Each structure stands twice: as structure tokens, then as C-alpha cells.
Amino acid sequence: MTTFLWIIPFLRMTIPLGLDSPYSLMSLLSKITTKTVVVFQPTEDISFSMMNSVMAANSYFPITYKVNILENIFSVASVIWVVVALAIILMLTAIYCTTLFEIKDSKHHRENVYLSEKISSPAVYGILRPKIVLPASYKDRDIELVIQHEKTHIRGLDNLWRVIAFLVVAVHWFNPFSWIFLKAFLADLELSCDERVLLKLGADRSKEYASALLECKQGATVFASAFGGARIRTRIENILSFKKLTWISLVAFIALISVIFYVLLTNAG
Numbered sequence: 001m002t003t004f005l006w007i008i009p010f011l012r013m014t015i016p017l018g019l020d021s022p023y024s025l026m027s028l029l030s031k032i033t034t035k036t037v038v039v040f041q042p043t044e045d046i047s048f049s050m051m052n053s054v055m056a057a058n059s060y061f062p063i064t065y066k067v068n069i070l071e072n073i074f075s076v077a078s079v080i081w082v083v084v085a086l087a088i089i090l091m092l093t094a095i096y097c098t099t100l101f102e103i104k105d106s107k108h109h110r111e112n113v114y115l116s117e118k119i120s121s122p123a124v125y126g127i128l129r130p131k132i133v134l135p136a137s138y139k140d141r142d143i144e145l146v147i148q149h150e151k152t153h154i155r156g157l158d159n160l161w162r163v164i165a166f167l168v169v170a171v172h173w174f175n176p177f178s179w180i181f182l183k184a185f186l187a188d189l190e191l192s193c194d195e196r197v198l199l200k201l202g203a204d205r206s207k208e209y210a211s212a213l214l215e216c217k218q219g220a221t222v223f224a225s226a227f228g229g230a231r232i233r234t235r236i237e238n239i240l241s242f243k244k245l246t247w248i249s250l251v252a253f254i255a256l257i258s259v260i261f262y263v264l265l266t267n268a269g
Helices: 002-014 025-029 068-102 136-140 144-155 158-171 176-201 203-214 232-240 247-265
Strands: 018-021 035-040 048-052 057-060 063-065 107-110 113-116 123-125 131-135
Touching (some): 002 158, 002 247, 018 247, 063 068, 068 158, 113 136, 123 144, 123 158, 144 158, 144 176, 158 176, 176 203, 176 232, 203 232
Parallel strands (some): 113 131
Antiparallel strands (some): 018 048, 057 063, 107 113, 123 131
């Protein structure tokens, strides 16, 4: 359920505007490194603004830089930003097409499950018409839990979220935190999928599910949700300690999430 928290950095990195609030974390940061630029103010008590950390301009509509050299610097920097962002997107597109080409000759096993000689770990491939592809060696194995995991990825549209995450990072390639967030987000997708599987299977099958995960080889695929993903030790510990939330815990969790959203998604005001 903590994957809901990823909505915060996603909205911060994709939507430049935010509602002003005196209780925002940005109210503290604005005294040190950032400046609030009001964009729209329908009433005296309600306003929407952007946060500017560079503070290199005297005015913003139209933008007027403090010194002329800053205009030249930002003009060159904007071109570099666009070129690198497009290069990353092209590279990701090539990786995606190559990945789909590799499993093109996979053989149908049953339902939406296919077998391939070219992969080492079960995974979901594709976004519009995702399919589960298993290593050919899994033909005679008990794959119930593996299939359950991959179907959960499909229901959660996890491959689509992966693509969106990579596109956001492509736009924010210059920010080192975006790459750190990406790595953590991809790991949390697997943890979240494990929890959703256990909610359906029941906590009494957690050991069986953990054993199936240990028997699986780890696979590294950019646009495929793999059963044997990264952070195996963390996932095993999370699986074995899994417990359903009580109603009291759920209400407390929702209240905490609401406060965190309000504090982190609003701007200084």
C-alpha cells in the first residue's frame, strides 16, 4: 500500500502547479532555497503557484533574467536538456522493441502463458496485450504461484507504470534523485505485487510463495515485470512477515497518507 506514496514525486515531477498552503513543507524550504511564483489566484485565500529553486529571474510573465548571461546559459542548457531527453527516449524505445523481438518466437503453453528458450526468469511482456512468458525449462514445473504473481502484475498495469516512470526520468535526467527514485519505485512494484498475491492466497501460503521465489532465477528486464526480480532478500522477509491490515490500522494509514499528501503536494503560501 505504500506504493501510493509514489504519487507524490510523480505529481511533483509532472505538474508544475500546486495549491498554496502555510502548512506545506515548501513553506520551510522557501525561506532557504526556493521562491514561490504565483500563477493563478481566483480568490484572496486560494492561489496556485510554481516553485523556482534557481531564482535567476526578476519577472516570469514574460520571463526576464537578472543578467543577460543567464539567458544565454539557460538557452544552451535547454537545448542540451531536450537532446539528452530525446536520446534517452529513443534508447528506451529500442530496448522495448528488442525485448519484444526476443520473445517473438515463444511457444504457446496455455491460456496467456508462453514458453521461450531466450529468457531465464518468468516475466510479463508487453503493455497493450501483455503476455506471460516463462523459460522453456518451466514446462513440467508447478507454475501456479508464478502465474498468480504475473497475473497480478497484469491486473495492476505494472508494465505501464514502468514505462511512465522511465519517461518521467527521461524528462528529469539531470536530477540524480530521479534515478534513485526510479530504482526504488521498480523494487516497490515487486513488493507491492507480492503483497497483492498474498492478500488473495492468504498468509498461510506465504512460506510456499517464498520458496517459489527462491527457486526462480533473477532476471533484469527494463519493460518486463519479472517474478524473480531484484531485492530477493527484502522480498522474502516481507513475504514471511506479511499480515493483513486491521480496520484500525487501515484508517490510521489513510489518515497518515492524507497528511503526507497535503504537506508535500502543496506549495509555500
